[in-house]
Structure formats: C-alpha cells, structure tokens
Amino acid sequence: MSDRKRVTGPEKSVAPLLETGSVPAFIFNPDRRHDGRDVNHLRPVFMKSGVVRQANGSAYLEAGKLKVACAVYGPRQNQRTKISATKGSLGCDFKFSPFSGGRRRSYMKDEQEREYSLVLEQALSPAVRLDLIPKSTVDIFVQVLESDGSAACLAAAITCASLALADAGIEMLDAVAACSAGYFESTVCLDPTGEEEAHEGGSLVLSYMPSLNEVTHVIQSGETSTATTVKALELCVDACSQIHAVMQQSLIANV
Amino acid sequence: MISVSERDYITKGVDRSVRADGRARLDFRDLNLETGMITQASGSCRVTLEGGTDVLVGVKVEVGSIEPDAEAAADADDIDDDGGARTAGGGGPGTDDTTGSSGGGTHARNRGRISCTVACSPSATRVFDPRDVESMCNEYSQLLNRVLNSAHGGVDLAALCIVPGSTCWVLNVDALVLDYGGGLLDAIFAATRGALHNTRIPRATVEQTDGRVEFEIEDEETEIVAGWEDVPLTVSMSKIGYRHIVDPTPLEELCSSARLTVAVNRRGNLCALQKGGEGGIEPSLLAEMVQTAKQLGQTLLSRHDTLLAAEARRIAKGVDPTGFR
Numbered sequence: 339m340s341d342r343k344r345v346t347g348p349e350k351s352v353a354p355l356l357e358t359g360s361v362p363a364f365i366f367n368p369d370r371r372h373d374g375r376d377v378n379h380l381r382p383v384f385m386k387s388g389v390v391r392q393a394n395g396s397a398y399l400e401a402g403k404l405k406v407a408c409a410v411y412g413p414r415q416n417q418r419t420k421i422s423a424t425k426g427s428l429g430c431d432f433k434f435s436p437f438s439g440g441r442r443r444s445y446m447k448d449e450q451e452r453e454y455s456l457v458l459e460q461a462l463s464p465a466v467r468l469d470l471i472p473k474s475t476v477d478i479f480v481q482v483l484e485s486d487g488s489a490a491c492l493a494a495a496i497t498c499a500s501l502a503l504a505d506a507g508i509e510m511l512d513a514v515a516a517c518s519a520g521y522f523e524s525t526v527c528l529d530p531t532g533e534e535e536a537h538e539g540g541s542l543v544l545s546y547m548p549s550l551n552e553v554t555h556v557i558q559s560g561e562t563s564t565a566t567t568v569k570a571l572e573l574c575v576d577a578c579s580q581i582h583a584v585m586q587q588s589l590i591a592n593v
Numbered sequence: 594m595i596s597v598s599e600r601d602y603i604t605k606g607v608d609r610s611v612r613a614d615g616r617a618r619l620d621f622r623d624l625n626l627e628t629g630m631i632t633q634a635s636g637s638c639r640v641t642l643e644g645g646t647d648v649l650v651g652v653k654v655e656v657g658s659i660e661p662d663a664e665a666a667a668d669a670d671d672i673d674d675d676g677g678a679r680t681a682g683g684g685g686p687g688t689d690d691t692t693g694s695s696g697g698g699t700h701a702r703n704r705g706r707i708s709c710t711v712a713c714s715p716s717a718t719r720v721f722d723p724r725d726v727e728s729m730c731n732e733y734s735q736l737l738n739r740v741l742n743s744a745h746g747g748v749d750l751a752a753l754c755i756v757p758g759s760t761c762w763v764l765n766v767d768a769l770v771l772d773y774g775g776g777l778l779d780a781i782f783a784a785t786r787g788a789l790h791n792t793r794i795p796r797a798t799v800e801q802t803d804g805r806v807e808f809e810i811e812d813e814e815t816e817i818v819a820g821w822e823d824v825p826l827t828v829s830m831s832k833i834g835y836r837h838i839v840d841p842t843p844l845e846e847l848c849s850s851a852r853l854t855v856a857v858n859r860r861g862n863l864c865a866l867q868k869g870g871e872g873g874i875e876p877s878l879l880a881e882m883v884q885t886a887k888q889l890g891q892t893l894l895s896r897h898d899t900l901l902a903a904e905a906r907r908i909a910k911g912v913d914p915t916g917f918r
Contacts, residue, residue, distance in 0.1 A: 352660075453735040456728050464851075464873040539744070542866070552873035556853075558866035561745030564887050567863055568880045575876050 344445060353441050364537050366522050371534070373402065377527040380517065380577055385498070385588040387505035395506020399498040402531060405483040406494045408502040412476035426471035430458040431479045432495055438485045439532075454492055461496045461516065461545040461555035467509040476508060487535040489518035489543050496545045496555070501585055505592065513589075514554055515581040516545035517574045521562050526570040528577055542567070544574035548582045595847040603848045604834045614644075614842065619889060621840045622776070624783060624896070628791035628904045630916040636792025636818075640784040644842050645774025647717075650766060650784040652792045656755070656810070657763035659702055705753020705761035707746075709737035711768045711781060732869070733778055737766065737785065740825060740856055740865045747824030747858065748789065755797045756806050762794055764818070776840040778854055782827040783897060789821040790901050825858040825865070826893050828886040832874060837882055839889060853882050857890025 368377045375381070381402040390396035393409035400406075413426060432454040436443045447455075458480065466476070480495045496516035504513055520530035520538035530538055540560015546553050553575075558567065603613070610618045622643045631637035636652040711733040713726045740746050753762040766788065768781045793815035799808045830837040831849035841849060850872025856865040863883065868874065874882070907914075 449731060449735060452728070452731050456732055460869060460871060463871040546876070547873065550873070551875060553868070553876055553879050554873045556866055556868045556874075556879065558863070559739050560743055561858065561860075561862045561864050563862055564883055567866065567883060571876060571880060 364533060366525075366527075366534065366537060368522070368525050368527065371527070373531065375529075377525060378573065380529045380580065381531075383581065383584055385501055385584055387501055387588055387592045393502075393506070395502045395504070395508070397498050397501035397505055399494050399501070401490070401494060401529070403484055403486040404490055404494055406480060406491065406498045407483060408478065408480045408495070408498040410476060410478050410499070410502040410506040410508070412506075413471040413474040413508065414477070416473055416475045424469070424472055426466075426468040426474045426476065428459050428463055428466060428468070429475050429477040430455045430462070430499070431477070432458055432482075433480065434482045434485060434491075438482050450488070454495065457492060457543075457555060457557060458495060458499060462499060462503065462514055464552065464554040465500065465510045465512055465514045465547055466503065467511065470509055476503070476506075478502065485532065487518070487530050487532040489520070489535060489541040490529055490531070492516070492557075493518040493529075493543050493545070496543075497581055497585065501588065504585075504589055512547035512549045512552075513582060513585050514545050514547055515578040515585060516543060516555075517577040517581060518543045519570045519574055519577075521560055521566065521570070524563070524566050526566065526573055528573060542570050542574065544571060544578065546575055546578040548579045595844060599844070600848050603845055607833045607836050607838055607845075607848075610836075612838070612842075612845070616840075618836060618838045619885065621889075621893065624780075624900070626783065626787050626897075626900045626904065627914050627916075628787050628901070629908060630914040634788075635794065636788045636790075638784045638787030638791055640780045640787065642774055642776060642780055642840075644776075645772050646776055646780045647772035647774075648768060648770055648777070648780045648784045650768045650781070650788040652788045653765040653767070654792065654794050655763045655765060656797075657706075657761060659704075659754075659757075659759055659761050703754045703757040704750040705755075705763060706750065707738070707741040707748060707764045707766055709741060709766040709768070709785075710734045711737065711770070713770045713773075717770050717773045733768075733781060736778075736854070736865060736867060737768070737781070741766070741785075743864070745823075745858070745862070745864055747820050747822070749819035752819040753794075755808050756799060759806075760808065762797075764789075764792070773843065775842040775846050776829065778829050779827050779840065779893075782825070782856070786821065786824045786826060786897060787901060787904070789818050789824055791904075792818045792821075794818065822898070823858055823860075825856040826890060826897060827854050827856045827865075828889045828893060829854045830882050830886060831870075832872065832878075837878070837885075853879070853886070855883060855886035855890065857887055857894070859894055861887060861891060863887065 383401040385399050387397045389398045390409045395410040398407050432451050434443045478499050480499055482491050485491045493516040500514040519542045520527045521540040542558040545555040625641045628638045631651050634651040635654040639649045641647045711730045755761055796811045796814040797808050830839055830853050831841045832851045833849045851874050852869040854867045858864050
C-alpha cells in the first residue's frame with residue numbers, strides 16, 4: 339500500500355480460492371494426526387546457534403515446515419532517551435517473510451507482527467538480567483522464513499530468540515522455552531500445525547523457564563473451561579521442559 | 594517512576610491485604626457507566642472508575658463487503674450455492690467501503706465482522722512515553738479484536754451477514770481513553786460491552802430478483818446486536834510481591850511485576866488469557882489466578898448487567914444522559 343518503490347503489484351491481492359471439494363475434508367483424530375503424532379507430542383525440532391556471522395548471537399529453529407531465524411545485536415547504547423536508566427531494555431522485532439504463509443504478507447509490519455514483537459519482549463524480559471546492562475538495549479530480530487500455524491510461530495520465535503540471546507553471551511537467569519497448544523473441544527493438542535490451527539476452537543502459547551519454574555508469558559484465545567485451560571497449562575509446561583533439553587544440547591554442541 | 598520506599602509500602606500492604614484506598618486485594622472500585630451519550634454513533638458507552646479512569650467507546654455500524662479470501666475452506670460445506678450472482682446494488686451507503694486491513698484475521702464467507710481500535714487521547718497520555726502508549730494501544734486492540742471476532746466472542750457474527758459471500762455489517766468499535774487511573778483494560782471491556790448493548794443496527798431487507806441480489810437499509814427500524822450478553826468481561830490481576838490484586842491504581846501498577854488478564858463470559862468459560870508486564874508467574878499461582886478470575890468475572894458480569902438494565906430503563910423513560918456535564 340504505502341510501499342510503492344518495491345511493490346509494483348496491485349494494491350490489493352488475494353490468494354487463489356480452491357474449488358470446494360478439491361481439498362480433502364479435515365478430520366481431527368486425537369490418536370493419529372496428519373503427521374502421525376498423537377496429541378501429546380511435539381513436532382521433532384532442530385535448533386542451531388551461531389548462524390549469522392555479523393550478529394553477536396543468532397539461532398535457527400526448524401520444526402516440521404516451520405522455519406525461524408533470529409539474530410541478536412547488543413548490548414549497545416540505548417537510542418531512546420528514557421527517564422529510568424537503572425535497567426536495560428529489549429528491543430524486539432518480529433517479522434514474517436512475505437512468502438512465509440498462504441497469503442502474501444506486506445513488507446510493512448502489520449498489527450499482528452507488532453503484537454508478536456511486544457509478546458516476544460514480555461516473554462524474554464523476565465529471563466534476561468537487564469539490571470546488569472543499564473542504559474543499554476539488546477536488539478532481537480526474528481524472521482519467520484516459513485510459517486505453519488501462527489501460534490506455533492510465536493512459540494518458535496520465543497524459543498529461538500532465547501537461544502540466540504544465550505549464544506550472544508547475554509546474562510540470563512534461564513533459557514526460555516515456549517510451546518503452543520490447540521483446543522479441539524475439550525481435547526488439548528500440543529503444537530498444532532497450520533492446518534490444525536484453521537480448525538481448532540482456540541489456542542494457547544506458553545513460555546516457561548524450566549530451571550526457575552516460572553511462566554514468562556501466556557496468551558490464549560477461544561472459549562474454554564477452566565479445567566481445560568489448567569490441563570493445557572500443565573501439558574505445555576511439560577513440553578517446554580522437553581524443548582529446553584534440546585536447547586541445552588544445541589548450545590553445548592556449539593561450544 | 595516510583596520511589597523504593599513507596600514501592601515497599603505498597604508491597605507490604607498488599608501482603609496484608611490492605612491497600613491505600615482501603616480495599617482488600619480482590620476488591621474492585623465502583624464502576625460508573627452511561628450509555629447513548631454520543632447520538633451520532635450507533636452505540637456508545639462511557640465507563641468511569643473512582644480513581645480517574647475514563648473510557649469512552651463508540652460503535653459505528655457500516656456496510657462492508659466480505660473479503661474474497663475469507664477462510665472458504667473452514668466452512669465450505671455450509672455455504673449454499675448462490676447462483677454466481679454477487680452483484681449487491683441497492684441502498685447501501687458505501688458498499689465497497691472496506692477499510693479493513695484487519696491483520697491476520699480470517700473471516701468466513703457468511704459472517705460479519707468487528708473491527709476494534711483502542712486509542713489514547715493526548716490529554717491522558719501526558720504521563721506516558723508516546724511509544725509505550727502506542728504499543729499498549731496495539732496490544733489492547735489486538736486482544737479486543739481477537740476476543741470479539743472469535744466464534745465464542747459473544748456477538749452473533751452470522752447475524753451480521755446481509756448477503757452471504759458479498760455484503761455484511763461491520764461493527765467498528767473504537768475505544769478512546771480519556772483519562773488514566775489504572776485498571777484500563779477492564780474498563781475498556783466494560784465500556785465495549787455497554788456500547789454493544791446500546792448499539793442499534795438498521796434493518797436490512799434482502800430481495801432476490803432474477804439472480805440479482807439487492808438489499809435495502811431502513812434507518813427507521815433497528816435491531817439490537819444479537820448476543821451482546823455473551824460478550825465477555827476481563828479481570829486483570831496484577832502480581833505484587835507474591836500476591837495478586839485486582840483493579841490496580843496507577844501507583845500499584847508501577848509496583849506490579851506481571852499482569853494476567855482473563856476474559857470470562859456468562860457461561861463461566863474463559864475466552865482469552867493474556868499475560869502482560871515484565872515479570873514471571875509460577876505455574877501453580879497461574880492456575881490459582883485463573884480460578885479466582887473466573888469467580889470474580891461472574892460477580893463483575895452480574896454487576897454490569899444490573900447497570901445496563903438501569904440504563905435501558907432510563908432510555909425507555911426518555912431521560913437524557915448526563916453525558917460530560
């Protein structure tokens with residue numbers, strides 16, 4: 339819309355519509371999902387740190403189709419003049435690549451990306467020792483190369499960013515692992531794919547510091563009962579511990 | 594900015610369930626509510642809290658087109674074949690007027706939609722850094738959008754559809770923060786629910802003449818927003834020290850390390866859960882806070898319903914609203 343230099347296409351475009359019936363109907367089976375997992379299993383996840391040479395720290399994460407890269411710069415001098423300078427700050431920037439999903443995304447940050455940037459900041463702040471870096475800022479850039487479910491993307495971004503922070507040698511209390519869950523009525527299904535996300539009744543993203551036993555962020559949408567939510571929280575906490583183990587391995591492998 | 598001793602004073606008070614204004618940890622402030630003071634809007638509501646929070650929500654109803662890339666696959670089986678004729682002429686003002694670059698939202702093809710924004714009036718933002726205000730407003734509008742546009746957000750989106758696959762009502766919910774005195778998000782949701790209760794949508798009659806679908810809008814006859822009573826209210830809890838409180842004042846908000854917002858509806862179900870702030874919460878405390886919020890939400894909802902019923906009686910009697918006098 340406002341970026342006419344790079345984009346010469348029409349102002350508004352839509353993804354092609356598929357003819358009804360050409361796509362097989364989606365059936366959710368809790369015991370055997372489309373990729374062969376059951377509801378309590380995460381997608382196999384691959385992580386690698388130190389992928390961007392220019393950055394102070396960086397990481398790459400892949401889970402199924404989902405691909406996320408993150409680079410960390412800093413700590414460097416705070417550009418913003420803030421009155422309170424006893425603590426450092428995190429500057430988070432979350433971006434979907436234009437080609438990452440079904441619909442083409444614009445170069446400009448939309449509301450969802452701005453919201454995810456804020457969530458990222460809130461999820462990572464409790465872990466980083468910001469009191470040790472007063473008057474400075476750590477910039478975190480997350481780029482989603484391919485997305486497969488927006489909730490899973492957000493969770494992967496948090497995990498990946500925390501790995502990159504560790505790679506940059508920024509002091510943290512603990513690494514933050516994040517995990518998403520989808521609600522299919524009262525069934526809680528871990529790590530939903532994009533296809534499952536289109537059919538779920540709600541979703542939950544939880545980020546957690548396993549060694550400290552502290553939840554750093556939680557965001558849920560969709561109508562659920564309290565019991566289901568509490569069950570999903572427990573499931574996600576367990577799953578985050580699994581992801582945390584993979585993070586530790588990949589950090590050790592990079593030493 | 595808050596001094597160390599003031600922070601210590603508030604934290605210790607919260608630990609003993611005594612707060613500066615005499616409330617206990619889980620007490621709300623009195624909420625004043627008035628609807629229908631903006632006559633140009635389709636619906637409006639102003640909520641004020643004792644400590645100074647002042648939120649005005651206006652609803653503007655517009656005719657919009659259903660976006661073609663609406664999630665067609667999601668409910669492909671309940672769209673009936675509408676004969677290829679998608680020309681919707683007739684009396685709708687601004688039929689193709691979609692301002693909606695509604696970020697990431699998916700709309701089914703036979704549903705209307707709600708577009709929400711939260712803005713901070715310059716008179717209220719003096720105390721804040723403009724960039725923090727912007728990100729806060731964005732966070733709140735995204736939450737409102739997510740809650741109201743979901744299948745369980747309360748408002749019957751299918752009832753907002755005029756011609757399936759082409760035209761629908763768009764409810765523009767715009768919240769304006771006039772003054773800030775803590776507990777902003779809860780006030781915004783209370784005002785939104787009030788404004789939706791107050792909203793009247795003109796009646797649209799659809800006529801089908803040889804393949805052409807036309808509709809007419811009658812401004813005289815209006816309908817209420819179906820399902821406003823199922824719109825959730827939020828309960829925001831701030832964690833101060835090892836305890837949590839509801840409805841914080843600005844000073845208490847400065848002491849709190851984390852905020853948990855829980856949206857609760859009439860059926861006692863959770864509609865959204867969101868953490869804010871820069872601290873962490875233990876999983877056991879999180880579960881406890883969710884349970885507390887659910888109970889508090891029910892009392893809040895019944896109190897809100899009483900206030901709205903009183904407003905409806907006032908309007909029925911023809912008494913003018915006090916407004917801003």
